[in-house]
Every structure is written in structure tokens, then in C-alpha cells.
Amino acid sequence: MGEAKWRQELRDIVGDRYLLEDPILLDSYGSDGYTLEKARPSAVVLPADREQLQAVVSQLFRERIPFLARGAGTSLSGGAIPLDGAVIVHLSRMHHIRNIDWYNRVAYCEPGVVNRKLSESLEPFGYYYAPDPSSQQSCTLGGNVAENSGGPHCLKFGVTLNHIKQLEVVWPNGDVELLGSLADFASPVDLKSLMVGSEGMLGIVSGIWARIVELPQSRSTTMVLFDDVYEASQAVSAIIAAGVIPAALELMDPLAIEAVERGVYRVGYPAGVAAVLLVEVDGPAPEVREEESLITRLLEKFSTREIRVASSAAERELWWANRKTAFGAMGLLAPRYYVQDGVIPRSQLPHALRQISEIGDHYGIRIANVFHAGDGNLHPLLLYDDRDEQMVQRVRQAGSEILRMCLALGGSITGEHGVGLEKMEELTWQMSPAVIQAQWALKNACDPEGLANPKKVLPIGPTCLAESPSDVTRV
């Protein structure tokens, strides 16, 4: 079948309007939240429902045309950048919550449902969906499943994996299968969990049964201001060491504070503050009160500027909005940022922060830190100007060095942003050839033709690693 023919077939499935071929429209899909690279898809197709999605994938399989799924394109490791001229299957039209099953406490959602929208629709009934990536106001559940997304509140409640009960998957050959179960037990072979975090390499998720949980009876959010960021990171370890698992434990350094304070949700931190720590505890009211006072007593042993407990829901929401827009607000400090997603053991936080600052100085790159301190998931934001090619090089090197440091400290190259095409090389630092081989075996079992999200995550072989994929424009 010729080029024109498969395009016509796709058009017949989704209708004229939802097959994009105009070069300017295709280029707008050139990258996701990771802007260091871009590539042009050979088409973008927007199915309206599961049936159309299945028909589209079957058609692409018949023609052996590579494809990848895209939600809101907020991902940060280039997972949604179309290599090999892959066709982008944009799931933005599949944004309906199909059913809320109160008995089994699951919400059956299409993959394009926006994370925050799900919680918003549950809140009037006293429920919510727990994983809350900072991009939750836009990112989709499908993308969350692909990346196994975390978020500030995953410290206590676990990441996406812990909140998915069942998935409907369109395999790369177009077959549809239901994985997992609505019952509260794990099946002997947990295929559903294989899909979570597979970064679109195994197939496309067309239906998600997400666990819904009751809103906590009460919540307490404490904001702690420090004059020294290292002191703040020691306080983090002390809180966990005392046996408290807060719902969230988030830290921002001076550069991050500067950005969020220029952004839309200004808190008004006093001048010269070197670190802002947000500690949130939730649960039954007496427990919350007890934990809150325990944390306050602990923090008093550290040298803090101020300890303030949120006095209203509005104040709490402002603090969180301020924190959650940190990435986007970097645009106010520099034209571009490159965010790393390394993980380290909590105890190494002060040490890691020092090293990041040294790496920044060495490469002449400004680095802001805003991170999930509770689980040691760092988010150093390397600020740069993409018009300065030399600087782009230095940013890449500095980013790479930060990841080496994370591994040296006993951590990981990614916590929640995924490997994508960004960290394929770094993956080989962390995983042995045998482990990578095992993952290839899984990939080949699900996608023998290699059509689903090509040239991502898994390096092809030791010799290929030094080169970047040929169809990617390095910007």
C-alpha cells in the first residue's frame, strides 16, 4: 500500500479534520516539555474513542509505520518526540471520565483525562486521585501511566503504579486486552504493572481504571523558611528519621524561590530566604495535630527563619500553586531550562546539593533546585539560552555529571520523568547489559516489529550509544 493510501485509510477512520499533515501543524508536535531536541512526525492522528484508536493502530501495523501516543505533551525526557517519522497518536479527544464505580472505588477514564480534572470531579463527593505530578493541571492519566509519574504527595501515598487497578491496552498489532483486575488482589503475573512506566514502548493504553481514595479528614501544611539550604536538607532527613511520613515534603532553593515569586502565584517570602520547605501531614485530625507538633518541635532544633502553619485552605493552595509552577516560572529567569530528575538517598541531600552547586559553577550554568525532598528526588533546573550553542553543550555536560553523581551516591538517573530519548546513554551507567537485554526481550515480545515509540529508552547496542538518532535535530 502506498503512502497516500494509508493516509487515506487513517482519514477514513478519524475524519479529515483529525488527520494532520500540514507541515506547520506537524512541527508544533516536534517536542514535548523537553525542548533540547525535536523531530517531525509523518502525521498526527486524533482518534475520538477506543474503536478509532484500535482501527488506527491496526492500520499502522499493517503498513509497519511506527507510532507513539501523546497526551498533553508535558513530559520532560523527550518521550513524546517522534523519531523515525513516527505517527503521533494524540489522545486529547479521549478525555472523558467514563464511569465512577463507588463500590470498587475506581474511576474508569479514557487516557486523555487530565489528572487534576479527575480529582476535581471527585472532590465534591469527598474523594480524589492521589498521585499529583506538578503538571497535574494539564498532564493526562495516559501520560502518567506511561511515565509512572510521581508528585509531591507520592511520598506517603505511592506513585501512579500504586493507583492503577486495571488497564485496557491496544497492543502494537491492534489487539485489545484488559490487564489487571478490579478486585483487590494482584494477579499471579502482574502484566498491568509492566505497562506502567513503559514509556509507550509496549503499546497504547486506551482505558484506565484508577483507584480513588477518600480525601483526608484533615490536613496541616507547614512552611519553614531557612537561611541556609543545607540546614534545610538536614531538617528533611531528621523529620523522616523521627518516624513521621509526611504527605509531602518539598524544598526550593534561592534561585527557584526567585522564579516562583515572579510567577503568577506569589507568596511573598521575606528577602534573602535561602530555602523554603513545605511539610504537609494529613489523616485523622488528632493524628495530624500530633504529627504537626512533633514536626514543629523537631524543626525548632534547626536554625530557621520562620515556621508558619497554613491558616486556611486558600493559604495552603497558594503555597502549593507557588511550588507547582516552579518549572514553568523558570521562563522568567532564562529562555530555556533543562531539568534533571536524579534520585539519591535522603541522607545524602546536603552533600548532593553542594555537588550540584559545584557542577554549576564549573560549567558556568545557573542551577535552581526544587525537589521532592522526602524521597530524595532531585529536580535541578539548569538554566540556559538555546541561542548559545556552547552553552547548550555545557548544559548537557553538567546535566550528565549530575546524574553520575546521583549514581555514585547510590541513587538513580530518573525518579519520575522517565528515560525517553534524553537518558538512553545514562541508562547504561545504571543497568547492566543483561538487565537491558531482558528489557529488550520484553519489548520484542509485545512489539516484535518495533513500531511503538521507536528509538526510546533502551539503547540499541554499545556502539550506537555515542551517536544520537540521525533524524533528530539537536537544537
Add this chain to the structure above:
Amino acid sequence: MIDESCVHCGLCLSSCPTYLVTGLETESPRGRVWLLSQHSSGVDIGHTGLKHLDDCLDCRACEEVCPAHIPVGHMVNQFRIASSTGVARSMVKPLRYFFATRRGRRRFKRLLNWSRYRVVKRTMSWFPGWIPPDALALASGLPQQTVETARPVMDPVKEGRVVMLFKGCVMDTVYGKTNQNAHDLLHIAGARVVKPELQTCCGALLYHSGDTEILRDLVLENLAAFEESGSEDVAVTAGGCSAFMKEYRHLFSPEDPIYDRVVRFAEAVKDVSDVLVQLGLPLLPSNGQRISMHDACHLAHAQGIRQSPRTLLRGAGYDLVEMPDSDRCCGAAGTYNLTHPEISRTLLGYKISDIPQDIDAVALGNPGCQLQIAAGLNKQGRRVPVRHTVDLLWDAYQGVNDGRG
């Protein structure tokens, strides 16, 4: 104007009504900023690119959520003006005539009064070529009575804040009664209200259609009215007008001789609900009526006004029932419902299905939305009145003639 601060984070996507309707990246704020940057770097974005830019409602929802507060709406508008493109250009002539001149406004009022007669309505629908079907559909949302009615003169307030009531064009021609109610409510709240005869359209509809030629004249006329009135506040009953006039200063360079006057005027401009909250109205006991609030884009997103109308309505004894996404655009967006009927109709559909069933009225603070939502409810045969916040307040306070006076 190209903003360098977009880091492609995508947090704006879910706030954008046109992205919600179409699902396309280039119909999202991030996509539009990208299109503008391509255009400015010399890439031909083609007919499709231009169309997707022009589909922007200028509802400003994205500006409110953008972490780097990129003014996407402004950027698209400036693009429309600079490139003289956009389907809204076709609206410039009728807008200039009917709204920007006093004679035009008088004639428009007369036309509206005729169009209320069944005979005229039927005649209009016999000649579908004359009047676009979307305008006809919209006409079904017109209020039954627009003209001001004779009311007993209230005792003049001798001391208190001097407040100028800004009449506006659509408010003056279509919702004159609302202006009258606003006047009397301000009076009850203890203001010395002045309503200068010599004032005119704020220019927002023209500006959003890409026309800046006669803006200066309009601004000058309103400046003069304000200055002669000796007012401290300019109370405005249309969210679109107050949002635009608060931003008048962006239309002039600081070197312009009238710049300082413009800034003083812009700082005095307030939505009528903010003025009323500030002055204070007496609290009334519950009247048992259930009201759902639609937040007009140019009140909620452009001015951050959500609480004032709710505070006033609760204070007047109404029960508020919130609708989902109350601040999602209803698709009216100035003249957008006439120039982009398809997207507008879809958004209106969403809005109508979000309006709760068991309520006594929908409250809002902008004439464009009022016409649009009333027409949408009519079409579905739902008999829920769509009322300006001020009119609901007047229902409650009209007995309280001299609360403070």
C-alpha cells in the same frame, strides 16, 4: 511581539477552551505562542496556522495559569492588528457605526426595540440571507425590556464617594435597565453617582476585531467625561469594558502627552461589584432563591474578580449553587460568536450542560455572556432566566431605597 519566556511546559493546555474543543496543539496557548515565534522568525505558517491563531477567544484563561504569565491573548491580538488578518475584521464597520457613535447607538436601540415584535422576528427569519443565522439565534437571548423606566428620584447623597457610572455601548443599548439598577444600587450603598451624558464605547470590541484607528478618540472622550465628573471610581457593569479600560495604558506610550491622564483613569476603573463590596450593602435574610454564577472571562481571568459578585449575592439573601468550570468561556467572546460560530456553539453547549437544573437564575456580569447563555438556554427550551448580578441585587434591594442616603 514574541515572548521568550515560554518554556513549553504545557500547563496552559487544559485551561484553553479551543484546545478543549479541538484537541489540537496549535489550538492551545502553547501552540499559539509557538506559531507566533515561527511567524516572527520568518516561517510561513500558512492559512491553517493563521486560522488557528485567529481562533483564540482572548478569554485570558491561559494568562491566569501561565507560570511565566505570558500574555498570549495580547500577543494574538497584536498579531491580528499588525497583520490585518482575522475574520473579526469584517465586524469593524458595523461595530464602528453602531457602538462607537452616539447616533449609531440610538439607531441600534431602535432596531432592537422593533426586533422584539413577533412580526418583525418572523420577517427577519424569512430572509435568512439578510441576517446571519447565528445573529438570529443570538437575538433570541435578548432581554424583554431594555429601556430605562421612570423611577422615583432618590434623595441625593450629600457626602460620600463620587462614583461615575460608565454606560458602555452594548450595556447602554441592550441592557439599559441594568445600568439604571447599578446607578440606584450605588446610591443605596451611599455613593454620589454621576452619569455623564458625554461618554462612549470603551473600544474593546473594535480592538479585539483588530481595529485601532479610532481608539484614541474613544479614549479621549471617556477621559474627559471622567475628569469633568470629579469621580474617584468609574463603576462598570460590563466585565469586558472594565478589563479593557484597566489596560488602556498599554495602548499608549509613556511619552504620549495623555499617558498620565490615561493611567489615572485606568486606576479608577472598577467592576461595579467591586465598588459595591467596597461601599457595602445592607445584609438581607435568605430569600430561598438558588442562583448559579457564570464567571465572565474578562472578570475572572483578566481581573481576578470571582468573589465580589458572590459576596454581594449571598449578602442579598441568595443561595449560591456552583456550576462546574464556571470560569470556562461560554463562547461569546465579544463578536466571536458571530465570527467563529462553530467553536462558539460547541462551547455554549458545554456551558449549558454545566448549568445546574434546579436553579432560579444564572448570574453573570458581562453582556456578551448574558446574550449568549440566554440564547443557548432558550434553544434547549430551558426557562432559566440569565440575569446580571446587578439586576438580581436590585430585585432584592429595591425596597431598601434609602439604606444609607
